[in-house]
Amino acid sequence: MSLNETPRANQLHIGLFGRRNCGKSSLINALTNQQIAVVSDVAGTTTDSVYKSMEIHGIGPCVFIDTPGFDDEGTLGNLRMEETKKASEKTDLALILFHKNAIDLECKWAKSFEQKNIPVVAVLSKSDCLTEEEQSELALFINKQSGLRPIVCSVNNADSIEMLRNEIIEALPSDYEKESITGELAKPGDLVLLVMPQDIQAPKGRLILPQVQVLRELLDKKCFPVCTTADTVDAALSSLSKAPDLIITDSQVFKSVYEKKPAQSKLTSFSILFAGYKGDLPYYLEGAKAIASLAPHSRVLIAEACTHAPLSEDIGREKLPRLLRQRIGNELTVDIVSGVDFPKELHSYDLIIQCGACMFNRQYVLTRIGLAKKQSIPMTNYGVALAYLSGILDSIDYTI
Structure with a gap:
């Protein structure tokens, strides 16, 4: 599925975390081969988390999150660090950027992600500022302190960027987004009746996202979806040559649809499907x-x-x-x-x-x-x- 077909909420979220001026924004630009993030030598240039959807070869549709430094200071700095913490809650895969300075904060953040079973890729950034001996010593020290083997990386070295990209692919979580919304409830050839919301929450001329996603999945599964609204359920059922194998309804009319459904038809709602898909x-x-x-x-x-x-x-x-x-x-x-x-x-x-x-x-x-x-x-x-x-x-x- 391409970037344009995949809602941002269903894309892999890759968060970059590190101290101020450790090279997070530059690394995003290098990984995406685009000038996405503002880059400056001034510490604290990134003041809010920046979300950018991209299509990356080998990764697919994803969202890069460029975060403020987790070592920020002062009143505004504390607010910016709160933004970084919020971004961490949405992260499916974390890139932790280590630099030549102290690595205590980096290790702490890496451990917090690992405790939540979120994959972590360690990056020794700005490696072109270090001698080969310094790179080796620091990489060994990071491994000893964190248990992570960092990718020695420079945005000026295309080979190191490609190495990092491959490491990200290797670390991708297998279940960051469930593959199916309807699961075993719908199989190829099933007749599925969709009772769509038609109220102020779904403006005229538009469907809301859960209905669009479910409809697309049913078409991809080679089901036969039929759409109706709450006030035309009776007419829709009577027009069908057989009872639907599955009825998916707007939760707000659950009871009335339940009372009308054929005994042999399974019944669920868009919200319940998303309860399993998202939570x-x-x-x-x-x-x-x-x-x-x-x-x-x-x-x-x-x-x-x-x-x-x-x-x-x-x-x-x-x-x-x-x-x-x-x-x-x-x-x-x-x-x-x-x-x-x-x-x-x-x-x-x-x-x-x-x-x-x-x-x-x-x-x-x-x-x-x-x-x-x-x-x-x-x-x-x-x-x-x-x-x-x-x-x-x-x-x-x-x-x-």
């Missing part, structure tokens, strides 16, 4: 059970990936809070965050409900899940929560 579906399924334990004094966090302005009948801001309060009571506290504004301290919450996260890469969603697990906070997602609240979760089909 940890078993954890979400278990987390939904916490809804039964919520009380009027409980506190729920709803996390949206998108940063859109609130709209009428918004699923995260309107529908889920309303359904929860109808079940629990109007005193229930519901906090809402959007984009990357996700709190690190979660102990005050009794449940977290994450959206389908089509705008996030899987690593970032797993980072949130890891944070919730570490603090023992139940977590689920929109589709799973809606199925539970509708009383049909045990009748829903899903792929792990």
Whole structure:
């Protein structure tokens, strides 16, 4: 799949991390053979994380993340380092740039990635500023301190850049993005009915990303997808020569579609498919059970990936809070965050409900899940929560 066909959220995220002025921006320019990042001898030139989608031979569609130095100083420096930490949460593969100075911070960051099972490639950057003897000694010292064998690299040496590119290919995580959204639920030749959202969240003339991705996958699988909307499900079913093998619905109309579906048809939702594709579906399924334990004094966090302005009948801001309060009571506290504004301290919450996260890469969603697990906070997602609240979760089909 080419760069133009692959949403950024599904592309491999390669983060470059190191001290200020260690050559991160120059290295991105060398790897991509383009002037993507601003380069300067002045320390701290990169003040915000820069994301650039590229198509790299042998790697495919990917996103390079150029981060501020993790040794920044002062009030603004602390803010820039926070940007670097946020970028690390989205990183599928980390390039740690070591330089001739102290390597304590580099080793610390490398260890933090390895603890999360994120592949790390060590780079001894700006090697043209070192003698061959210094290169060998420093590479040996880095290996001794970190356990990593650094690639001795200079942006002025094409062979070293090619060596680094090959090392990145070797280190690629095999499961950074699951290959299939629908998994075993849909197989070649299946008739699949898609109940598409047609509301204010999906403006006229457009489909939203999860529907586009699922439709494309079904076509690639040689299935026979048929699209309809919630108000025409009856007519769509009656027009088919046989019952659909699978029905994939907008989660907001889960219950009404469930009541109309043929007994032999499997049923799931776009959001539940993305719960497995982007996150940890078993954890979400278990987390939904916490809804039964919520009380009027409980506190729920709803996390949206998108940063859109609130709209009428918004699923995260309107529908889920309303359904929860109808079940629990109007005193229930519901906090809402959007984009990357996700709190690190979660102990005050009794449940977290994450959206389908089509705008996030899987690593970032797993980072949130890891944070919730570490603090023992139940977590689920929109589709799973809606199925539970509708009383049909045990009748829903899903792929792990």
